[in-house]
Amino acid sequence: MKSGLTVFLAAFVALGASWFGFVYGPLEQLGGEKQTTVLQSPDSWPPQRTGAATLGLQVYRKYGCAACHTEQVRQSDAANEIWLTSLGDHKPQDFRDFIQSLMIVPELMPASNTIVGKLQQWGGTVPVLLYSGDDATVVSTLAGKLKPVGVKAEVQVVALGADIRRGWGMRKSVAADYLYDEPVQLGNLRAGPDLSLVGVRDPDANWQLQHLYAPRSIVKNSTMPAFRSLFLVREKAGEPGSPEALVLPQEFAPAADMEVVPTAEARELAAYLLSLKANAPLYEAPFTPVTAAK
């Protein structure tokens, strides 16, 4: 390469192509995103945040919370499941024989070994998982055959993966979840837990505030820094003190005549955390929201 122009052109084309693919492309595909609908529900997703929660997002940004917390749930797979919840008046042995007899149905053939195998050791306790796998037709066929004979079964779609087993999400995170975030802070390190579902896991604002003020008063070996600067420690104006004051365990409480009161920022941050509830099934990330009686 003799001339600067050749180098410039090569570099320009290379970077331009990637810009076109990773900046322009996503802008075209997702830049005009709107609310979507929740599966089997009239609701829209994502819901608008309250004013306090919207301000709380800025507090989250200010303190760089995303340096240690992610807001994205990974999912390795999804499964269609059918659970037997009640046998009706049938005996377990009869049910086992009935299932055995169903295995000649063509739709059930591919899964016959797993279904029959599962029931081999079964002693009759319900609920029991009859089938869990990719094949939705197995589940629907089986459900169709069980219904007329008076046996109750529940069909559900579940998301699988380490994050979901941990209870950090009900499904994977999808692009639509961040529609109202400005800025979008997905985070890339889990020094602390994922927060996508924290509003469902710990829905109590006072719990959130206490955790911000003294994380180790709730989780003993927590590595989270305390954010005492979000709180005012002030003298009580008479007994019993402010209704907003935190109720702290002895070890973490201030002197007897003092109280710990959250500032506006602390309350906004707590409101934001409570607004993090990625719990709606969507077309691109389906699951059955009602937890079956297991």
Next chain:
Amino acid sequence: MSNHATKTICSTDIDASCRLPLLALFGGAAVWLVLGLLLGLAAAMSFHAPDLFADCAYLSYGRAQAAANDLLLYGFVIPAGLGVTLWIFARLSQAPLALPIVPVAAANLWHLGVLIGTAAILLGHGTGHDWLEYPRSGAVLLFAGFLLAAVSAVATMGFRADREMYPSHWFLFAALLWFAWAYSSANLFLLSGHPPRGVVQAIIDWWFANNLVFVGLALMGVGMAFYFLPKFAGQPLAGSGYTLFAFLTLIFFGTWCGIPQSAPVPAWLPAISAFGALLTLIPILAVAIIAWKTAAPAAFSLGGGPFCFVKFGTCSFVVSGFLYLAEFCPRYSRAVDFTWFGFGVTQWQLLGFAGMIVCGAIFHILPLIMQKELPFPKLAKVAFFFFGGGVLLYVIPLLIGGVVQGLKFRQGIDFADISAGAMMFYRISTTGQALILVGSLFLLLNLFVMTIQWKIGLAKTAFAAVTAPLQAPIERRDREVTP
């Protein structure tokens, strides 16, 4: 400028023409390096003593770590890299630096931007986008400063005596384009007042981070390595055809990495990134082979000094590059997603690769532009061991700790226990940070004592000129009288 005119210029004049701009760029960079490492240590303290900064919001982990990362990248690596680029371009062109006053102004704008940006982050005005935390006021100054410095660099390249473009030219020239495009584009989209909706912000940020921290630094660092390795080894750069191949594959494939496999975005984006990462193995291997063939024939020594810095940096590029690409491996990357692994790789790229090469270059260039030996040459040699040892001690525990974290996560161990368990690795890594800090102090010391000595020398000359006995301007009076 004719060839004849430039040929008469000797390298001493070229070096002297770089003195002011390089001092301005390097001096600030060394200060930011020390400050960045100090802030990084402060951030790390939040893990060792979680209540230490509970009442001091300015130093809470999220702010201090973001400010530290940005100081290392924008404060140290890029301005120092710009300085080295200017000098390499001048040397390759066999011509003095074009418009030498422009990069001085650029350096001042740049450092002011870094100061504003850092203060903004610590005060809670960071933007919340990774690597783009500086608010608009800081970002604009950085970009203006960068453009000015780039003008001088490109002009110097344009005046080159030998029309042939060397491999260092391609890499360093492309690095200039990379920063200008990626930084302006990402800032315009994310901080312009009408940012795109939703997750597109994260996608643009990933694109930017990949193109700046991976491709941009790779172009800059490899460009410098391809200049210094042959020079120090006393060998021509091995395999000129491979070099072009490495350059083209790096810019055409490397730019497509960056989207994490678990990202909540349409599946085509992470799929392309995985494929891009696979193909980017090629340029990294090519760079490894070229560097090995060039440097291996030279006598092996570990005595410290610029050659050691550049060799360490090049090895770091190859290893950290492979680890970086591993983060885009479908399925298996889940083991290291969201752990200290990714953080460790980034720090390795920043400090172990780009930082090391730039440091070595500064130690090499400084005596040349000042035409004077380093004031503490022993400290400069020892700095290598502090830097190199520090980087390894800083990064390797984080990498191992990250993998352990990921494996434990899959086993379903209680999360608080996983995080607490990672602290052992984190503690070791903090000692590494402290070692790097000591090394950076040696750099700062050399640079500042040298600058001060030079300034004292200037003042002495000026003083001597002022106090010299006046000579009566006889001839002039004659001339005035004559008409």
